[in-house]
Amino acid sequence: MGNQELNLDELHLDLKNPRFAGLSSEREALEKIVVSQGVKLVNLAEDIVTEGMSPAHRMLVMRAPGRGSTGYVVLDGNRRLAALRVLVNPSVLDGMKGVGDLTAQKLRKLAKEFDPSSIQPLDVFVCKNEAEARHWIEAIHTGENDGRGVVGWDGIATARYRGQNASLKVLAFIKAASKLSAEELASLERFPITNLDRLLGSPEVRERLGLTTEGGDLLSDLPQAELLRPLRKIVSDLATKKISVSAIKSKEDRINYVNSLGAALPDLGKRTGLAQPLDRLAAQAQVKSHAVTSSSAKTRSLLDRKTLIPPQSQCALNIADQKLQQMCRELRKLPLETYPVAVAAAFRVFLELSLDHYASENKLASYKVDLPLKQKVEHVATGLQNAGTNKRDLQAFRALASNSNAVLSVDRLHGVIHSRYALPTASELRNGWAEVQVAFTKIWA
Numbered sequence: 001m002g003n004q005e006l007n008l009d010e011l012h013l014d015l016k017n018p019r020f021a022g023l024s025s026e027r028e029a030l031e032k033i034v035v036s037q038g039v040k041l042v043n044l045a046e047d048i049v050t051e052g053m054s055p056a057h058r059m060l061v062m063r064a065p066g067r068g069s070t071g072y073v074v075l076d077g078n079r080r081l082a083a084l085r086v087l088v089n090p091s092v093l094d095g096m097k098g099v100g101d102l103t104a105q106k107l108r109k110l111a112k113e114f115d116p117s118s119i120q121p122l123d124v125f126v127c128k129n130e131a132e133a134r135h136w137i138e139a140i141h142t143g144e145n146d147g148r149g150v151v152g153w154d155g156i157a158t159a160r161y162r163g164q165n166a167s168l169k170v171l172a173f174i175k176a177a178s179k180l181s182a183e184e185l186a187s188l189e190r191f192p193i194t195n196l197d198r199l200l201g202s203p204e205v206r207e208r209l210g211l212t213t214e215g216g217d218l219l220s221d222l223p224q225a226e227l228l229r230p231l232r233k234i235v236s237d238l239a240t241k242k243i244s245v246s247a248i249k250s251k252e253d254r255i256n257y258v259n260s261l262g263a264a265l266p267d268l269g270k271r272t273g274l275a276q277p278l279d280r281l282a283a284q285a286q287v288k289s290h291a292v293t294s295s296s297a298k299t300r301s302l303l304d305r306k307t308l309i310p311p312q313s314q315c316a317l318n319i320a321d322q323k324l325q326q327m328c329r330e331l332r333k334l335p336l337e338t339y340p341v342a343v344a345a346a347f348r349v350f351l352e353l354s355l356d357h358y359a360s361e362n363k364l365a366s367y368k369v370d371l372p373l374k375q376k377v378e379h380v381a382t383g384l385q386n387a388g389t390n391k392r393d394l395q396a397f398r399a400l401a402s403n404s405n406a407v408l409s410v411d412r413l414h415g416v417i418h419s420r421y422a423l424p425t426a427s428e429l430r431n432g433w434a435e436v437q438v439a440f441t442k443i444w445a
Contacts, residue, residue, distance in 0.1 A: 003058075005121035008088060011081055012064050012073050018141075019078075033082040034107075035098040042106045045083040049114050053080070057140075059124045060133045072126070075133045076140060087114040166218040167196040169278040170231055172405055176282040177228050187239040195238050195245050202254045209258065210266045212275055217421065219275040226266040227281070233264040277421050280412075282405050307332055308343050308433050315437055317444040324353055336426035341416060344424045347433075348413040351400075355380045358443045362387070373410045374401035380443070389442050396435035407432030 013029040019036070023029045034041055059077030074081050086092060090111040093104050127133040139148055171188055174180075180188075199205050206212065209230050210222040220227050237243040248254045258265070309315055309331045319325045327350050334343050355376045359367035367379045381398045385391055396406070404411035407428045415422030 004124055004126045006124055007121055008084055010072055013078055013081055014073050014075055017078050030082055030085060031096045038103050041083055042103055045087055045107060045110050048083055049110050053119050060127055061124050062127045062129055076137050087111045088116050166200050167193045169218050173278050173282040174232055174235055177224055191239055198248055199254055202251055204255050205258050210268055218278045221272045221275040222266050223270055226270050230261055230264050230266055233261055306335055308429055316441060319444055336429055340424050340426050343429055344416045354443050377401040384442050393438045397439035
């Protein structure tokens with residue numbers, strides 16, 4: 001058997017649904033699902049109305065014995081089928097005992113907004129029998145099963161996917177500003193991020209640590225060393241489970257814990273009054289680390305220059321386009337110390353037009369001019385690698401799309417244009433170009 005498209009009226013609720021016992025009719029099965037699920041069914045119905053059926057999770061069905069060739073029993077997906085039944089015909093709610101008035105009201109309202117043609121025909125997977133479906137149903141509903149089932153995300157993975165998480169920015173700052181051992185780095189991958197979220201969510205805690213929030217961003221005006229000391233201590237306590245969630249459950253608990261840090265607490269008298277986002281502080285720390293560890297004479301000379309792009313003798317860019325020639329000349333002349341914001345904004349334009357040029361000249365089939373800038377970077381990086389550029393030489397260039405803390409990353413360049421707080425420094429820009437220069441020389445070879 002396999003994939004098949006079916007209409008809603010061809011599907012029947014499973015009277016052997018493991019959620020319930022002793023079901024005698026589809027009406028009873030539908031009522032049990034609506035009553036037991038309540039607000040969860042409302043949320044599912046709302047998701048179907050606004051987003052449609054999930055393309056990642058098809059219903060598993062089999063032919064229904066005794067119902068003719070067009071009847072199918074839904075072995076997995078009965079909640080979705082119940083939601084659809086209510087959306088198509090909300091009168092099925094009439095006479096259902098135990099369905100709350102608010103639940104019924106919300107479902108009826110959603111039904112008015114629902115267009116059945118938006119989801120039909122339904123893409124299902126037809127199994128030969130219950131035995132064939134059993135393996136997949138267990139994989140979906142009975143846990144990880146040593147990796148055979150659905151392996152859920154931990155807090156770190158969830159926060160990374162959702163993005164813009166204050167605790168993730170703290171961890172990125174600590175990684176950038178500290179020399180962590182392999183064991184410490186591994187502990188951060190298994191880190192209880194919700195506990196750190198709880199601490200940072202208290203204004204009193206943030207104030208004692210020298211942190212403020214603005215528009216969802218976490219900022220600080222403390223010197224790096226003062227800020228790093230307490231944050232590293234807190235992260236260590238949480239990672240090693242020295243402090244558990246029960247110890248920071250109430251606001252008073254959280255304040256007491258932070259006050260107990262003693263000498264690890266920052267000297268708030270050293271605040272400068274010039275608050276910077278934590279992700280920018282992390283990027284600055286990375287730049288300092290790069291400058292210290294870099295040993296090649298060529299890299300040192302690139303770090304000593306006064307402009308973003310070095311002279312043609314040190315950085316050969318064979319640009320034929322008139323506008324880009326002019327932009328390159330300006331980026332070779334504008335002093336970074338005097339015009340860091342203007343240089344960063346100009347580089348943002350230079351970057352995208354350079355990518356468009358390379359894609360056009362090399363006929364990259366997957367590249368479209370209206371793609372987001374991050375995708376353009378990734379497509380051109382792949383094109384350069386396919387053309388013979390060393391993969392390792394392209395790591396920093398790829399990071400422009402994948403690492404928001406990279407000095408010249410797309411996120412940071414957009415921040416220069418749109419954020420009130422994104423103020424690049426000359427040293428950041430200088431180091432950023434040094435890391436990606438090889439890619440630009442290949443683009444403009």
